[in-house]
Amino acid sequence: xxxxxxxxxxxxxxxxxxxxxxxxxxxxxxxxxxxxxxxxxxxxxxxxxxxxxxxxxxxxxxxxxxxxxxxxxxxxxxxxxxxxxxxxxxxxxxxxxxxxxxxxxxxxxxxxxxxxxxxxxxxxxxxxxxxxxxxxxxxxxxxxxxxxxxxxxxxxxxxxxxxxxxxxxxxxxxxxxxxxxxxxxxxxxxxxxxxxxxxxxxxxxxxxxxxxxxxxxxxxxxxxxxxxxxxxxxxxxxxxxxxx
Amino acid sequence: xxxxxxxxxxxxxxxxxxxxxxxxxxxxxxxxxxxxxxxxxxxxxxxxxxxxxxxxxxxxxxxxxxxxxxxxxxxxxxxxxxxxxxxxxxxxxxxxxxxxxxxxxxxxxxxxxxxxxxxxxxxxxxxxxxxxxxxxxxxxxxxxxxxxxxxxxxxxxxxxxxxxxxxxxxxxxxxxxxxxxxxxxxxxxxxxxxxxxxxxxxxxxxxxxxxxxxxxxxxxxxxxxxxxxxxxxxxxxxxxxxxxxxxxxxxxxxxxxxxxxxxxxxxxxxxxxxxxxxxxxxxxxxxxxx
Numbered sequence: 001x002x003x004x005x006x007x008x009x010x011x012x013x014x015x016x017x018x019x020x021x022x023x024x025x026x027x028x029x030x031x032x033x034x035x036x037x038x039x040x041x042x043x044x045x046x047x048x049x050x051x052x053x054x055x056x057x058x059x060x061x062x063x064x065x066x067x068x069x070x071x072x073x074x075x076x077x078x079x080x081x082x083x084x085x086x087x088x089x090x091x092x093x094x095x096x097x098x099x100x101x102x103x104x105x106x107x108x109x110x111x112x113x114x115x116x117x118x119x120x121x122x123x124x125x126x127x128x129x130x131x132x133x134x135x136x137x138x139x140x141x142x143x144x145x146x147x148x149x150x151x152x153x154x155x156x157x158x159x160x161x162x163x164x165x166x167x168x169x170x171x172x173x174x175x176x177x178x179x180x181x182x183x184x185x186x187x188x189x190x191x192x193x194x195x196x197x198x199x200x201x202x203x204x205x206x207x208x209x210x211x212x213x214x215x216x217x218x219x220x221x222x223x224x225x226x227x228x229x230x231x232x233x234x235x236x237x238x239x240x241x242x243x244x
Numbered sequence: 245x246x247x248x249x250x251x252x253x254x255x256x257x258x259x260x261x262x263x264x265x266x267x268x269x270x271x272x273x274x275x276x277x278x279x280x281x282x283x284x285x286x287x288x289x290x291x292x293x294x295x296x297x298x299x300x301x302x303x304x305x306x307x308x309x310x311x312x313x314x315x316x317x318x319x320x321x322x323x324x325x326x327x328x329x330x331x332x333x334x335x336x337x338x339x340x341x342x343x344x345x346x347x348x349x350x351x352x353x354x355x356x357x358x359x360x361x362x363x364x365x366x367x368x369x370x371x372x373x374x375x376x377x378x379x380x381x382x383x384x385x386x387x388x389x390x391x392x393x394x395x396x397x398x399x400x401x402x403x404x405x406x407x408x409x410x411x412x413x414x415x416x417x418x419x420x421x422x423x424x425x426x427x428x429x430x431x432x433x434x435x436x437x438x439x440x441x442x443x444x445x446x447x448x449x450x451x452x453x454x455x456x457x458x459x460x461x462x463x464x465x466x467x468x469x470x471x472x473x474x475x476x477x478x479x480x481x482x483x484x485x486x487x488x489x490x491x492x493x494x495x496x497x498x499x500x501x502x503x504x505x506x507x508x509x510x511x512x513x514x515x516x517x518x519x520x521x522x523x524x525x526x527x528x529x530x531x532x533x534x
Contacts, residue, residue, distance in 0.1 A: 053455070094310035
């Protein structure tokens with residue numbers, strides 16, 4: 001049903017640490033690899049001149065001008081935030097888009113999806129992509145087929161993007177439990193919501209890049225204030241006296 | 245937003261069709277015999293052609309009937325119900341007019357209200373989307389309703405049609421004026437989209453992907469802005485001013501046909517702009533306000 005659950009028992013989601021993410025795109029490929037099973041995520045013209053494809057996770061890179069500090073490059077993974085007030089769910093005419101009452105994961109049932117695209121329009125975060133081959137909507141499942149999968153070793157029972165991240169920039173857990181690792185990280189590091197004014201109450205949280213201290217002067221700075229001596233010093237003084 | 249021909253045709257044709265059906269149902273025009281057959285057929289034909297065009301927008305239309313299940317939450321599902329209910333309820337009225345059965349007009353009044361209700365649900369599909377600030381306004385369903393009422397009045401040969409068409413023009417000017425500031429008023433920036441405004445001012449260093457994707461094709465459409473100003477004048481002239489003037493000339497049914505052709509062309513231009521000018525907040529992640 002496309003009515004949202006009043007509350008969910010668990011609130012499973014991700015914490016993404018923008019301080020440690022190095023933008024290696026490993027989460028993008030791990031996500032694509034795991035979710036390419038079954039119906040998969042189709043690509044179009046993958047080896048041609050105009051490649052395009054369905055991905056559930058994209059990593060942007062931003063440069064940030066930081067006041068009184070050196071500028072920073074911030075790598076920014078973007079995927080479904082499994083919102084509490086998920087606008088993508090309520091707009092769905094068929095009930096294909098739904099939010100699970102037990103753990104809050106937002107999913108699409110491909111067997112009932114008509115591919116109208118309205119859920120993708122409703123999502124402020126661009127988390128949903130219509131599979132051009134299959135004509136149905138695809139989105140992050142929080143690897144629901146891994147996290148409860150008893151046939152996998154326990155260490156693998158987390159989303160593929162989290163499992164693969166080489167810098168530990170991605171964390172998976174239950175936000176309903178205040179003692180969980182993700183809850184403690186959010187409390188300690190000031191985890192925040194994306195576009196909170198959109199009223200979606202995202203479950204996933206982002207940890208801001210840490211302050212990098214005061215700006216170091218340019219490496220060339222000592223060269224800019226050379227005290228000249230001898231002939232050069234005389235020339236410097238004489239030239240300084242000339243007008244213009 | 246991508247101005248897909250399927251959704252433009254859908255909302256324009258079905259809006260005009262349901263508007264005309266509302267006038268026929270309410271008895272503003274009571275044709276009889278074969279005239280009734282063709283006029284009701286025109287109303288049904290426009291409405292159904294629009295609905296069929298909408299199915300071309302679906303990636304997986306074989307599950308289409310499931311769209312009737314979520315009317316409690318989804319405006320698209322409500323629209324499915326309202327449109328079918330309208331077409332079913334007005335059928336006996338249409339038959340009565342055609343075959344001279346003289347059935348009471350009650351069904352017609354309910355059907356007329358439902359026809360206009362259908363147009364409102366169409367508008368609400370767009371107006372409900374907060375992520376597209378230009379659409380997220382009560383003027384959106386009012387604009388859809390205005391087009392339906394004016395188009396219906398025009399086809400029905402109502403004396404009020406020129407006034408209604410001028411009303412459409414005023415509505416377009418209002419929605420453009422309000423819409424132009426909507427994105428700014430929504431207050432979302434690349435800073436709030438990424439949350440990086442808490443440390444400084446972000447801008448795009450490198451795109452997340454160099455190839456195209458569904459998000460860019462569907463939500464970040466920038467082609468139309470270049471000629472938007474000219475297209476607005478064209479839409480205003482064709483959808484509102486010219487057909488209103490033509491209807492004031494003593495041309496009879498020829499005038500109605502001419503006005504209808506002008507109005508429909510203008511409505512298509514206006515609807516194209518409605519999509520092409522609408523900017524989705526997801527564009528902020530790509531450094532495109534669009």
